[in-house]
Amino acid sequence: MLVVHQIEDIRVANEADNPCFILTNKAGGYMSFSEYPSSRYQGVFFNKGEMFKAIDNIFPAGAGPVTKLKNRFYSVEREREGLKENFMMPLFHNSIVYELSKEAEVELVLDAKKAYDNREFGRFYKIKEEEGRIIIEYIKKTDKREDRSEGRKEYSIYIVISGGSISKKTKKFFEESYSFDQRRESWPWKRYVFSALRMKAKSLVISFSTSKSEAIKENSRVQKSLSELKKKQQIYVNGFQKRMKDxxxxxxxxxxxxxxxxxxxxxxxxxxxxxxxxxxxxxxxxxxxxxxxxxxxxxxxxxxxxxxxxxxxxxxxxxxxxxxxxxxxxxxxxxxxxxxxxxxxxxxxxxxxxxxxxxxxxxxxxxxxxxxxxxxxxxxxxxxxxxxxxxxxxxxxxxxxxxxxxxxxxxxxxxxxxxxxxxxxxxxxxxxxxxxxxxxxxxxxxxxxxxxxxxxxxxxxxxxxxxxxxxxxxxxxxxxxxxxxxxxxxxxxxxxxxxxxxxxxxxxxxxxxxxxxxxxxxxxxxxxxxxxxxxxxxxxxxxxxxxxxxxxxxxxxxxxxxxxxxxxxxxxxxxxxxxxxxxxxxxxxxxxxxxxxxxxxxxxx
CATH class of the missing domain: 1.50.10.10 (Glycosyltransferase)
Structure with missing residues (x-):
């Protein structure tokens, strides 16, 4: 795969074998993806006093393989045949921005949980639409197959999406394998994750919180100020200057x-x-x-x-x-x-x-x-x-x-x-x-x-x-x-x-x-x-x-x-x-x- 790093007028490129990228929000959260998930620590994580995971993967359904990865340092672009994806994590926001060069059907795979919580049972998702947004509620309950009690609610995670329309609620658990974790002998390197839905979209703002109202407010803030956030983020990374011949x-x-x-x-x-x-x-x-x-x-x-x-x-x-x-x-x-x-x-x-x-x-x-x-x-x-x-x-x-x-x-x-x-x-x-x-x-x-x-x-x-x-x-x-x-x-x-x-x-x-x-x-x-x-x-x-x-x-x-x-x-x-x-x-x-x-x-x- 061709990898390009570009910041202002400086551009370097080379071939790389199955690279991944990591973007952070400087608020304790991060987003990390590769062409195919290789670790349970990839996806989107946000911090609310402790670390939570929300998304396991997001990708254009049916698209071809990734041929190029471009790191602009404030965002990352992936190129497939006839389609480009752009990922950004706005600084100091528990949100990501996912944009495509043209409208496509996007599949969203979730693995909502506390970062180190690898229990498989007692995981429940609810998907609905409210006032032009897709709202997903995740509830973690105890299960006697792994816990001492049954059905006790432990915590909730809310995922709020604007900019997309649901084309299909897939609502299906499937087993994902993580090769990087297996190489590390870091169990579990297999885990059931949740294909939530497919949606028609060209530009998505996806926000996260342990509170529904806070997730909605966060989503609204990012959506309204998206152009300004992009400019600020670009200016921020361009401020790191040191000129060298090489x-x-x-x-x-x-x-x-x-x-x-x-x-x-x-x-x-x-x-x-x-x-x-x-x-x-x-x-x-x-x-x-x-x-x-x-x-x-x-x-x-x-x-x-x-x-x-x-x-x-x-x-x-x-x-x-x-x-x-x-x-x-x-x-x-x-x-x-x-x-x-x-x-x-x-x-x-x-x-x-x-x-x-x-x-x-x-x-x-x-x-x-x-x-x-x-x-x-x-x-x-x-x-x-x-x-x-x-x-x-x-x-x-x-x-x-x-x-x-x-x-x-x-x-x-x-x-x-x-x-x-x-x-x-x-x-x-x-x-x-x-x-x-x-x-x-x-x-x-x-x-x-x-x-x-x-x-x-x-x-x-x-x-x-x-x-x-x-x-x-x-x-x-x-x-x-x-x-x-x-x-x-x-x-x-x-x-x-x-x-x-x-x-x-x-x-x-x-x-x-x-x-x-x-x-x-x-x-x-x-x-x-x-x-x-x-x-x-x-x-x-x-x-x-x-x-x-x-x-x-x-x-x-x-x-x-x-x-x-x-x-x-x-x-x-x-x-x-x-x-x-x-x-x-x-x-x-x-x-x-x-x-x-x-x-x-x-x-x-």
């Missing part, structure tokens, strides 16, 4: 900026970044903190500050922050989210200082708040997560948070030491800014003592080991450099990278997540069973971060690796997976788009 690289850069931007939303009136679509529609604090640097680089200092301050307010008595916002009552701990947060505090301060903007964005009270939170963090970490002066983490608390064959990274990990060192360095900086000489000296001593200890215990003469008494080669060394480059001299970092890169390198332009000679290495993505996830799979955010580190240490020496990573990331974001978005992972053996197809930290790095 059109593909420039298109990839703009795609990454817009992809990250379209994951920015609000939860409880607090702005943040979803970890990704299709299924990571939560604020994961680690992923957010990693991604904040892209906001800083784009000069979005207010937004970066808002997210940073929200996370600072989440610091617990043990010096860490929870994995999620809002904080769950239980779940895995995070050893590195606090480290990433403090790295971004440092990055924001440094960026503002370089541009002489500190007083514009950080008041004296802000600086005192930051310093106090860093103190709280250090006291808690030393008290609860330090053994023999080294930072300690339990099982599954680093970003490599899956277990297979007793591989769980409990203990003293290199990147966690580097983050701790950066926290001490940041504390020293903030004490200097606030003229706290005593605190500055304490932080300086903590930093020097730990740096000496890490060099002694982790440097084996060739590279930094992944953990205390664990010489396994993993790409976490790049995170360690990124967090605290002062740990080694540039010559030693060069020696370190020289040693580890060949052990991790994939010829297509990425890094394995473990030494390819390690007995746990898996060259092919194994899906949800975790065998390959952190033991072989190549992570695009790590690849991009590694390229940044190589460029900072010795750009000339590592240029072949850097260019190969940049080329692979460009290919993936433009021509694979969800076009215009960076996927979570790839198999090590060959580049492919796997895992979450629109991943925040992949785009941000």
């Amino acid at each position: 059109k593909e690289k420039m298109s990839a850069y703009k795609a990454a900026c817009l992809s990250l931007d379209h994951l920015i939303t609000a939860v409880d009136s607090k702005k943040g970044i979803y970890a990704g679509f299709w299924w990571f529609f939560q604020f994961w604090t680690r992923d957010e903190a990693v991604s904040i640097k892209a906001l800083i680089d784009q000069g979005k200092y207010d937004l970066a500050k808002e997210i940073i301050f929200r996370q600072l307010k989440m610091i617990k008595k043990d010096g860490r922050i929870p994995n999620f916002y809002p904080a769950p009552s239980k779940g895995l701990g995070s050893a590195d989210a606090i480290g990433w947060l403090m790295k971004r505090v440092f990055d924001l301060f440094e960026a503002l200082h370089q541009r002489k903007l500190i007083t514009e964005y950080l008041s004296p009270d802000d600086l005192e708040f930051i310093k106090n939170k860093i103190e709280e963090c250090i006291y808690g970490l030393i008290d609860k997560h330090t053994n023999d002066d080294l930072a300690f983490n339990d099982k599954l608390e680093t970003w490599m948070d899956t277990e297979y064959m007793n591989d769980h990274r409990e203990g003293y990990r290199i990147e966690i030491q580097a983050f701790r060192l950066n926290i001490y360095k940041l504390m020293k900086l903030m004490c200097s800014v606030t003229k706290d000489k005593v605190g500055e000296n304490i932080a300086d001593n903590l930093e020097k003592d730990l740096a000496d200890r890490v060099r002694k215990d982790f440097w084996n003469g060739e590279y930094l080991e992944d953990g205390l008494n664990d010489s396994t080669i993993r790409p976490n060394i790049f995170i360690a450099y990124y967090a605290y480059p002062d740990l080694l001299s540039k010559s030693k970092w060069t020696k370190c990278f020289n040693k580890i890169i060949p052990q991790l390198w994939n010829q297509w332009g990425g890094l394995s997540s473990i030494d390819k000679e390690h007995p746990l290495y898996s060259d092919i993505y194994t899906g949800e069973n975790n065998q390959s996830y952190h033991r072989g799979d190549s992570w695009f955010w790590i690849n991009n971060l590694a390229a940044i580190c190589m460029a900072r240490v010795n750009k000339r020496k590592f240029s072949a690796y850097i260019n190969s990573i940049a080329d692979a990331s460009t290919r993936e974001i433009l021509w694979q997976g969800a076009i215009g978005h960076h996927a979570e992972i790839s198999s090590s053996a060959a580049m492919e788009s796997q895992g979450c197809l629109m991943q925040a930290w992949s785009a941000a790095m």
Whole structure:
């Protein structure tokens, strides 16, 4: 299939194998389709405090195959023989706009449900017409075949359609198969969905809510202001400008900026970044903190500050922050989210200082708040997560948070030491800014003592080991450099990278997540069973971060690796997976788009 990306006068095109697209409304919802449904997470989803799915598929009945997919970044056009479809999801509206180049019969397939609710029984649809609109009510009731009770109403979803006339109420459940989910071993990869109706249409506005009156009002608002919404959306995406000689690289850069931007939303009136679509529609604090640097680089200092301050307010008595916002009552701990947060505090301060903007964005009270939170963090970490002066983490608390064959990274990990060192360095900086000489000296001593200890215990003469008494080669060394480059001299970092890169390198332009000679290495993505996830799979955010580190240490020496990573990331974001978005992972053996197809930290790095 031919895929085209076009934004203003920049156009790039290439062939792609079964691509899909994802559009979001920046209000927590998204729309995603491919020629044929490949995941239960495709369709149209909207957010009303929690995520709901409404549509599984919409398409012109009896039309030929899709031959061309055009991404305008504010809308997507699909071309079939003699017919074009255009999809748009208006920003900040729980609606989609579906338009055709000529009137045709359109089939609507529904799978109304809460996003993670995969129960099959107790699903009821009612279809009627009211005042020129088609109104579909979905009611979910309990069923004793899956629930403890029978016939108790749980929730409703309303779908309101304007612009179409019903030609046939099909009202039929049929089984849909999802190949992407099956490849991931993510059950269920088969599900009964509901062919609701066929309608004659050329332009449809379809709106969603858990309230009938709200869905009708939403539909009316979008329908009345459709022309204006289209113009605003086009202006919005055209605002992401950066000129480069290479059109593909420039298109990839703009795609990454817009992809990250379209994951920015609000939860409880607090702005943040979803970890990704299709299924990571939560604020994961680690992923957010990693991604904040892209906001800083784009000069979005207010937004970066808002997210940073929200996370600072989440610091617990043990010096860490929870994995999620809002904080769950239980779940895995995070050893590195606090480290990433403090790295971004440092990055924001440094960026503002370089541009002489500190007083514009950080008041004296802000600086005192930051310093106090860093103190709280250090006291808690030393008290609860330090053994023999080294930072300690339990099982599954680093970003490599899956277990297979007793591989769980409990203990003293290199990147966690580097983050701790950066926290001490940041504390020293903030004490200097606030003229706290005593605190500055304490932080300086903590930093020097730990740096000496890490060099002694982790440097084996060739590279930094992944953990205390664990010489396994993993790409976490790049995170360690990124967090605290002062740990080694540039010559030693060069020696370190020289040693580890060949052990991790994939010829297509990425890094394995473990030494390819390690007995746990898996060259092919194994899906949800975790065998390959952190033991072989190549992570695009790590690849991009590694390229940044190589460029900072010795750009000339590592240029072949850097260019190969940049080329692979460009290919993936433009021509694979969800076009215009960076996927979570790839198999090590060959580049492919796997895992979450629109991943925040992949785009941000």
